[in-house]
Amino acid sequence: MYEIRIHSRGGQGGVTAARLLALAAFRDGKHATACPFYGAERRGAPVVSFVRIDDQPIRVYSQIQKPDLVIVLDTSIMDVVDVFQGLREDGAVLLNSSHDLDGSDLTAYHVDLTGIALALDLVVAGSPILNTPVLGALAKLGIVSLPSVKEAISETFADERNVQAAEKAYQEMTV
């Protein structure tokens, strides 16, 4: 079982990213669950979402304690939340950032999702959309396939720029 924890702020799309990821995994023929942990539902508050992907049906409902991958959609959260807590030794981190994680020996990847969203003018109510481009980055990491990512996004959103955003992130991120 592959376990992913997504850190974001309310309104940034972390919950939707988790659902899209589960859908893409499902389109890959896998079993998947996506579960947000809701606190007080306010814009800007830190939010955690969990995604599990497996070849078998998933019967675990508790929170992910030892993630294989941690996704940080807003690096400012790292000042208030220990996003690396419980990360497996062979685990990895994916940051929404234009630069790498400084002074750490963790396996880290980064891509400027905000920049991609802004370039495509994917902005809703003043917030750049991160939940669709991040799927491209996850495809690049091989967690889900790019065709399934595109399928999951177009099933969910009518605006084609969302698919373009995922493709752009897929191209831009270096592995």
Added chain:
Amino acid sequence: MLTIATGNKAVAAAVKAAKPGVIAAYPITPQTEIVEQIAEYVTAGALASEYIPVESEHSAMAACIGASAAGVRTFTATSSHGLLYMHEMVHWAAGARLPIVMANVNRALGPGWNVWAEHTDAFSQRDTGWLQVFVSTVQEAYDATLMAFRIAEHENVLLPVMVNLDGFTLSHITQSLEAFDPGDFIPPVRIPHAIDVENPCVYGPLTGPADYFRFRWDIERSMRDSVGVIADVEREFAERFGRSYGPTEDYRCEDAEVVVVAMGTLGKEAEVAVDLLRQEGVAAGSMRLRWFRPFPKLDLAGRDVVVIDRDYSFGFGGVVAHSIRSTTGAEPYSVIAGLGGQEVTHEDIAGFVKTRQSGKEFWFGVNDRV
């Protein structure tokens, strides 16, 4: 159609498939998504139901009672304080013998405010005459909601059914869902005592001590009859749609020396704990209790029993533990865990099994033993 959905969306999709005549609903976390989705179906014309946006849960159930009395299929959804606010009408619905289906997204009660999973809300409606089923997956939420209409509307039942799903843990989780057209599995509703202006009568009149008990007995008689009806409906469902359900879902119980009994999503988490224990050489099994009313006959003879109660009856004990004790004679190790969404992992459950003490009660997370 094979897709993914949350537990809430699955319930809404099942309601759409069952095509009720009237839906009366009031939002409350974590159930809101159900009534939002249904409102969207109705607005988009995907569901030709009358949607009554009531001003309270008390009125939601009262409106369902009125609509059902007029002879149409009805549905509502609620949670926690909403369920308690409609409590009076919950009793009334069963007493009036109306086959209303309600989804209850299990949530704890204040104070302090807590929107996370607990079963105390549903158990507080234990003696109302409603049938109660607890589900554990998105697909089961869909299947059980569909079957609830068939069971409630059966002429030998004619009692309302509550479909319970854990707040957030199931209501908001995304899993795969096969939504399908149930066809004639859900035939048009027929309520024999629906209002008929050609044959006027007074419903629920003043009823004296010499007669009242007869109607109470008939509720119990129908509750007993419902055991067979549920079995028939679940069997037909399995034959037609390929998924089988029963009063419990048993996992690796055949040769088990110890059985974990739990409800809702903790019942699934317990299966993972059983696998863990088996790897360590412990002959464990799990039994997920699905139907709470009517309470099933369980065979637990000769085995240790660990019951996880996501509820508590103050001054008495865990409701499920005591129900099992009184119906089977077992002396379970009663674990109170998961209250208000308290995190309980499969490792924790395995720990309960390993440290079990028959007849004792243990509050998970509480160190003081009183």
Added chain:
Amino acid sequence: MTAIPKEEYLLKCTSACAGCSSSLCLRYITKAAGPDTVLVVPACCTSVIQGMYPNTAMDIPVYNIAFAAAAACASGLSNAFRALRRETNVIVYAGDGGTVDIGIQALSGAFERGTDFLYICYDNEAYGNTGMQRSGATPLGARTTTTPGGKPTTKKDLDRIVEAHDPPYMATACSAYPLDLFKKVKKALSIRGPKFIHILAPCPPGWRYSAEKTIEMGKLAVKTGTWVLYEREYGNLTINGPSKAAIRKPAPLEDYIKGQGRFKGVTPAMLEQMRQQMQANITRLVREEEGIC
């Protein structure tokens, strides 16, 4: 004017007290509504008046429902009949307690969402069914079993609360004018949406007067101006005949007060306060009718 149908939908005889004005109202309401009607009745005198299982005096479907739930239950019925494409009238027949107190939330909700039904409150100004405890509709100074020294506060103005929901039709009525009530029910049922009729229903045991005075007491309420008969149709107010005359030349308020045992302890100061309130209500209605708002 439509002839009053001969059919009676209250069979001989209800278990109402002798001289019960609510039974009288129910006769005319059901005559106006006809047999394709469901009455929704919350806990109130009418829960008892209809008779005990297994027999009833009501020759029309009645759905009994818990105290706070009448308007919501009626919503369910109304919407279900719409789903079934049936034109059955849905009428709530509720006392003042079930309307101005415990039932007001459901009432407000049903009116706000535009439920197609008629809500009738028969107001005997106390919880009559349980032996005359105060309600929000009990007037100033009236003795009830829970205001043994007289009610220290004034009657809740239900009509202004309902008016705030802007229903297409609302009216007041009084049991002493059954033909006026019949006409108003007929008119209300010809209009779609939420309709409201508020009936003053004098109660012999509750108000402490002897049963034969039920009509006289209702007429005195109107003639003194204590109760004003009017209709508001799509926002246009009409003060009805008997009240028009009463406003021009009101009977002395004392005539109404002194005939009722419940007002025994009313002080001159209270009487003056009643008079002022009554006058303020009349002035407001007259100004509205004349279009001065």
Added chain:
Amino acid sequence: MRERLALSRPTEASSGKTGSWRTFRPVVDREKCNACGLCAQFCPDSVIDEDLVIDIEFCKGCGICAAECPKEAITMVREDR
């Protein structure tokens, strides 16, 4: 079919012969009566028929008919019990 819930059916005399409730009985003076019908109109229990005959088996003796009769044609007479 079994009866699942309390349902009452319309029945005359559902509350018994309510005439026994009376202390006073209305007696009509047919000479004075001008058949205006107000007595029947105001009777809460509809015990006065089209011909203005009072059904004494059911009349509760409230006296409204006597009080409202413009011709004073109805007198309430003490029941001899």
